[in-house]
Amino acid sequence: MREHVETNPQGTVIRDLPAEERPYEKCERHGPGALTNAELLAVLLRTGARGESSTDLAGRILRSTSPQGILGLLHLTMPELMEIRGVGRVKAIELLCACELSKRIWHTLAASQVREFTSPEQIAGFYMEEMRHLEQEELHVLMLNNKHALIRDVCLFRGTVNLSVASPREVFLEALRNRAVDIALIHNHPSGDPMPSGADKEFTHRIREAGEMIGIRLIDHLIIGDQNYFSFSEWGILQ
Incomplete structure (x- = not known):
């Protein structure tokens, strides 16, 4: 299997983390349900910011939505996401699309159950x-x-x-x-x-x-x- 390598300008590499802390490998071994909210978000982000891994960046994004946590992502606009250090245009669009997809999945599921x-x-x-x-x-x-x-x-x-x-x-x-x-x-x-x-x-x-x-x-x-x-x-x- 091709190894996922994530770097940033400071040289932080995701493969340098212990295997049990790598979200891709952890998901492969135990399934997505074993990942924390930050790890799930890190998989979507793929890369981190200067001096931090994608998991660190994900944790910082979630802390910025406190006290709502992961639900707070649904309230953030593209400009608000881009105000977070390490989140540019592409990452902001990816997060917005992920949130929209989750809402559509829920809505479709709700419709099928009623x-x-x-x-x-x-x-x-x-x-x-x-x-x-x-x-x-x-x-x-x-x-x-x-x-x-x-x-x-x-x-x-x-x-x-x-x-x-x-x-x-x-x-x-x-x-x-x-x-x-x-x-x-x-x-x-x-x-x-x-x-x-x-x-x-x-x-x-x-x-x-x-x-x-x-x-x-x-x-x-x-x-x-x-x-x-x-x-x-x-x-x-x-x-």
Whole structure:
């Protein structure tokens, strides 16, 4: 097997570490589950910074996200990553892509495990890990068939979601295009507080009334916070 050799300008070589401390060899012998968070990150980084190995650099990156640790990576932007010594453009892109891949894997897994969306808990669970880490607001429409099975999930707005001026037209164009029977609205509050604003309530009622006119029912509007959510149906606001 070709030996992986990692160097930096100061001459630090990963093969100089004891075999049990080399993440590549450790993964090969014991599997990726045996690696620490820093070692997993080191494998993605491949090379370290001046005077340190990739494992040292990985540990420093994780410490920079304290107290969140590895979850903090999901909140870092490309400029913020590049502010960390030893992280350039390429490493920042690699880390961003790794985080995006992990979110997509989780979202796909969550979708495969939910056959029917029949409760706010199921809808919140489907979106929680994807949306609770977002630094900006997103508005999603969950489209369901007559058995409450998923047809499609669409992100309609991203950035500053001003629901006070948002039009129901975009929502129902997507719903009609996908032949949805029922829909649910989902958006996040980056502050972590899921309590609805007046604009949130007004928009929800406009969507409900428009849906009644064309025969597409709004079953819920969920606001995702940090490990919590607000459901309009649970609070009886849709009735």
